[in-house]
Amino acid sequence: MSVDSPSIPAADSRQRQQTSLELWVGRLTSLAPLWTLLALGIFFGVVSGGNFLRSVNLNNILVQSSTLGILATGMTFVLLTGEIDLSIAAVMGLTGMIAAQLYTTLGFPEPLATILALGAATFLGFISGFISMRFRIPTFMTTLAMSMIADGLNQWISGGKTVFELSNLVQFLGSGRIGGETSILRVITVVAVIILLIGFLILRFTRFGRYVYMTGASKSAARLAGVNTNLIIIACLTISSFLAGVAGIVNMGRLGSALPLSIPSYLIETIAAVVLGGTALTGGRGSMLFTALGVLIYQTLRNGLDNMTSIDNFMKVFITGLVLLVALIVNVVFSGRAERDKSQ
Amino acid sequence: MLNSAPVLELKNISKRFRTLQALDSVDFDLREGETHALCGENGAGKSTLMRILAGIYTEYEGDYILDGQPVRFSSPREALRRGIGMIHQELSVMPELTVAENLFLGRQPLTPFRTVDWRTMNRTAEEELTKLGFAHIDVRRPLAKYPLGTQQVVEVLRVILSGARVLIMDEPTTALSPAEIERLIELIDMLRKGNRSIVYISHFLNEVMRVADRITVLRDGKKVATVDQAETNRDHLISMILGHDAKTEAPLVSIQQHASIMLEIKDLSADVFSHIDLQVGASEIVGLYGAIGAGHFEVARALFGMYQFDSGLITVEGHTYPRNFSARYAIRHGLAYASETRRKSLFLDEPIYKNITLPHLDKVGAVAPRRVREIQFAEPAIHMVNVSPPDPYNPAGKLSGGNQQKVALARWLTLPPKVLVISEPTRGMDIGAKSEVLGILRELAQKGLAVLVASSEPETVLAVADRVVVMSRGTITAQMENKNLDKEILMRLI
Numbered sequence: 001m002s003v004d005s006p007s008i009p010a011a012d013s014r015q016r017q018q019t020s021l022e023l024w025v026g027r028l029t030s031l032a033p034l035w036t037l038l039a040l041g042i043f044f045g046v047v048s049g050g051n052f053l054r055s056v057n058l059n060n061i062l063v064q065s066s067t068l069g070i071l072a073t074g075m076t077f078v079l080l081t082g083e084i085d086l087s088i089a090a091v092m093g094l095t096g097m098i099a100a101q102l103y104t105t106l107g108f109p110e111p112l113a114t115i116l117a118l119g120a121a122t123f124l125g126f127i128s129g130f131i132s133m134r135f136r137i138p139t140f141m142t143t144l145a146m147s148m149i150a151d152g153l154n155q156w157i158s159g160g161k162t163v164f165e166l167s168n169l170v171q172f173l174g175s176g177r178i179g180g181e182t183s184i185l186r187v188i189t190v191v192a193v194i195i196l197l198i199g200f201l202i203l204r205f206t207r208f209g210r211y212v213y214m215t216g217a218s219k220s221a222a223r224l225a226g227v228n229t230n231l232i233i234i235a236c237l238t239i240s241s242f243l244a245g246v247a248g249i250v251n252m253g254r255l256g257s258a259l260p261l262s263i264p265s266y267l268i269e270t271i272a273a274v275v276l277g278g279t280a281l282t283g284g285r286g287s288m289l290f291t292a293l294g295v296l297i298y299q300t301l302r303n304g305l306d307n308m309t310s311i312d313n314f315m316k317v318f319i320t321g322l323v324l325l326v327a328l329i330v331n332v333v334f335s336g337r338a339e340r341d342k343s344q
Numbered sequence: 345m346l347n348s349a350p351v352l353e354l355k356n357i358s359k360r361f362r363t364l365q366a367l368d369s370v371d372f373d374l375r376e377g378e379t380h381a382l383c384g385e386n387g388a389g390k391s392t393l394m395r396i397l398a399g400i401y402t403e404y405e406g407d408y409i410l411d412g413q414p415v416r417f418s419s420p421r422e423a424l425r426r427g428i429g430m431i432h433q434e435l436s437v438m439p440e441l442t443v444a445e446n447l448f449l450g451r452q453p454l455t456p457f458r459t460v461d462w463r464t465m466n467r468t469a470e471e472e473l474t475k476l477g478f479a480h481i482d483v484r485r486p487l488a489k490y491p492l493g494t495q496q497v498v499e500v501l502r503v504i505l506s507g508a509r510v511l512i513m514d515e516p517t518t519a520l521s522p523a524e525i526e527r528l529i530e531l532i533d534m535l536r537k538g539n540r541s542i543v544y545i546s547h548f549l550n551e552v553m554r555v556a557d558r559i560t561v562l563r564d565g566k567k568v569a570t571v572d573q574a575e576t577n578r579d580h581l582i583s584m585i586l587g588h589d590a591k592t593e594a595p596l597v598s599i600q601q602h603a604s605i606m607l608e609i610k611d612l613s614a615d616v617f618s619h620i621d622l623q624v625g626a627s628e629i630v631g632l633y634g635a636i637g638a639g640h641f642e643v644a645r646a647l648f649g650m651y652q653f654d655s656g657l658i659t660v661e662g663h664t665y666p667r668n669f670s671a672r673y674a675i676r677h678g679l680a681y682a683s684e685t686r687r688k689s690l691f692l693d694e695p696i697y698k699n700i701t702l703p704h705l706d707k708v709g710a711v712a713p714r715r716v717r718e719i720q721f722a723e724p725a726i727h728m729v730n731v732s733p734p735d736p737y738n739p740a741g742k743l744s745g746g747n748q749q750k751v752a753l754a755r756w757l758t759l760p761p762k763v764l765v766i767s768e769p770t771r772g773m774d775i776g777a778k779s780e781v782l783g784i785l786r787e788l789a790q791k792g793l794a795v796l797v798a799s800s801e802p803e804t805v806l807a808v809a810d811r812v813v814v815m816s817r818g819t820i821t822a823q824m825e826n827k828n829l830d831k832e833i834l835m836r837l838i
Contacts, residue, residue: 205712206711206712206713207705207706207709207710207711207712207713210698210702210705210713211705214691214694214698214702217691217693217694218688218691220688220689221688221689221690221691222702223650223671224648224650224671224681224683224688224689225671225689225702225703225755226670226671226672226674226675226702226703227672227702228670228672284693
């Protein structure tokens with residue numbers, strides 16, 4: 001095209017020429033989560049005398065990562081817009097319970113029970129987002145309220161009782177194996193991988209994905225470019241809630257029962273995993289691939305510590321916290337996110 | 345009296361910002377009980393001088409003498425301790441707190457139990473307000489319940505109560521209604537009688553002539569003169585501010601006399617502007633000029649659906665926009681907008697091409713925009729405005745101000761709109777970048793666009809507009825062809 005304007009390259013740019021060494025250091029450090037994961041794997045492999053690296057155990061990590069991976073996919077969408085969803089653990093519990101009650105108590109056919117339960121989860125996410133945007137309430141508060149609402153509904157619907165009778169579909173999703181009973185490949189892992197992959201494709205390649213990033217990078221700039229940031233945020237909270245519902249269904253199948261209470265640790269673990277993967281809480285930065293890495297880092301840490309019989313069980317949570325902190329520092333420092341401009 | 349020894353004196357003050365000589369050997373003095381106005385164009389050095397006075401800038405050459413003693417403040421806090429307080433253009437009051445709390449911010453009287461002594465605080469506040477003639481203000485009410493003018497008064501009183509003998513006021517009236525301005529001027533008179541000294545900075549020369557005892561004019565970082573109010577008048581001030589040798593660029597002659605109307609605004613009103621009527625024809629550039637706070641930037645934003653207006657009609661090429669339309673709607677219906685704050689309107693960490701394609705992603709790829717197509721879309725626009733370097737992958741934040749503005753323009757060029765609304769197109773740019781950006785605007789107009797340029801820089805408006813519309817305090821005060829216009833005429837109208 002019109003190359004007829006021979007302006008001197010870089011004449012007006014404030015960019016400093018980078019040496020090839022700096023470029024390589026930049027490329028390597030931007031993969032910090034990957035190195036963290038490898039370092040953890042090697043460390044636990046060595047201290048466990050190779051036990052940690054046995055395929056059975058590695059597969060365990062994948063299975064353990066699955067529920068978290070599904071939750072983290074939704075949370076990545078939300079955090080990328082610079083918002084947060086605190087209701088995922090509660091919505092997850094509620095969705096499982098709705099599905100179980102519809103099937104067991106009311107005799108709804110499968111998969112209708114599951115679809116209705118997922119519909120409820122989706123609706124709750126939409127409501128959080130809509131109220132936040134319509135009344136300009138921080139998502140921090142609306143989703144916190146939604147978390148209590150979902151927990152309350154869960155207890156109310158269940159009457160405080162655990163449901164042990166699950167449909168075949170739910171059991172298949174949660175604890176089924178692909179390729180017969182002896183196969184190592186779990187359905188739950190495949191579901192998680194597919195969801196992460198779809199999330200990746202949407203964020204990376206679609207118009208909607210671009211809007212999500214830009215909304216998080218600068219809401220004002222996005223609005224000035226005609227992006228309906230409110231709609232994008234509502235959509236992300238809806239996605240997050242829907243995926244929390246999916247996680248609730250498969251996790252129920254994995255545990256074999258629907259609990260009348262949510263498991264609150266899932267919320268913190270999800271946020272930790274996404275941030276470990278380098279997604280900024282302020283929005284605009286991060287990717288689904290790194291979220292997957294973050295989930296694996298977190299579960300590797302948990303699994304590795306569980307396999308170290310020499311450590312007092314009661315110390316493990318403490319150590320998890322410490323290692324998390326270090327990993328966060330490393331990720332932030334190496335991704336070059338320490339700001340030069342102190343007013344930012 | 346007025347001939348008493350100065351409270352403070354600045355001698356031979358110079359201040360550099362990298363290549364810019366902001367102040368060059370400026371002398372300034374302030375007497376007891378005097379209101380001393382500082383006048384000059386944007387960039388003349390008023391703000392710099394005032395910041396040195398208030399202890400905000402600590403690095404400068406020259407002497408600062410307070411009560412006959414040389415001083416060197418290390419912070420605004422220290423300056424305040426020595427009796428020099430500043431009222432910023434943006435108020436720093438806490439609207440949620442009561443009037444009394446605001447008056448005693450940071451030094452509330454305490455009870456023996458180290459809790460706030462509300463009774464003493466409210467009583468003292470009442471006494472002080474009564475003494476200064478503001479007995480009608482209820483000190484127990486939240487400050488937010490009072491109009492902006494009262495909030496400003498409270499801020500002034502707060503600084504006085506914290507012991508300031510010298511008060512620096514930076515454009516204190518831009519956001520005030522005429523009645524509120526009267527009250528502020530009364531307050532200033534009262535302070536003067538109480539022997540406080542005031543440094544008063546304002547664009548509005550009528551106000552300056554009313555409140556000031558002496559006036560110092562700055563131009564290009566140098567002091568032009570200090571004159572007694574009685575010895576000067578508005579015209580004299582304007583000629584000193586502009587310099588007698590000021591020559592404005594030759595006004596453009598309107599290309600088309602009776603252009604078809606592309607943008608029509610009818611009776612547009614909101615909180616900060618009212619009854620705005622305006623038309624921009626095809627191939628025409630209209631400059632919407634006003635001082636900062638005149639409401640012209642808000643009018644520009646309202647056209648893009650980014651500022652809520654209460655009544656009025658916006659019509660683009662015969663199509664009237666609905667109420668509460670969105671920016672997306674405006675874009676689809678032929679209107680583009682570039683805001684006065686580039687930091688807020690560009691994604692500085694993102695590559696140029698993403699900044700350019702964002703408003704048009706639906707046309708680049710309905711579901712999935714492919715990078716190749718995005719680059720194809722962005723590249724012609726980048727070359728059209730001559731972004732340097734023309735690398736679409738370069739983050740926008742790495743560009744100079746002028747090139748960032750070109751990117752902000754480029755995003756509208758591949759699929760040209762009917763109407764381009766741009767606020768402060770050349771703020772903070774060097775001469776070369778300025779003329780380049782203005783050249784682009786002219787080119788766009790020649791291609792048939794209607795261009796509306798909202799600006800507080802008279803040079804910009806005079807250099808680019810076919811027609812100039814002047815706004816002052818939210819209303820249009822004049823409309824005229826840009827023929828034989830100069831800064832002087834514009835400055836008289838605001």
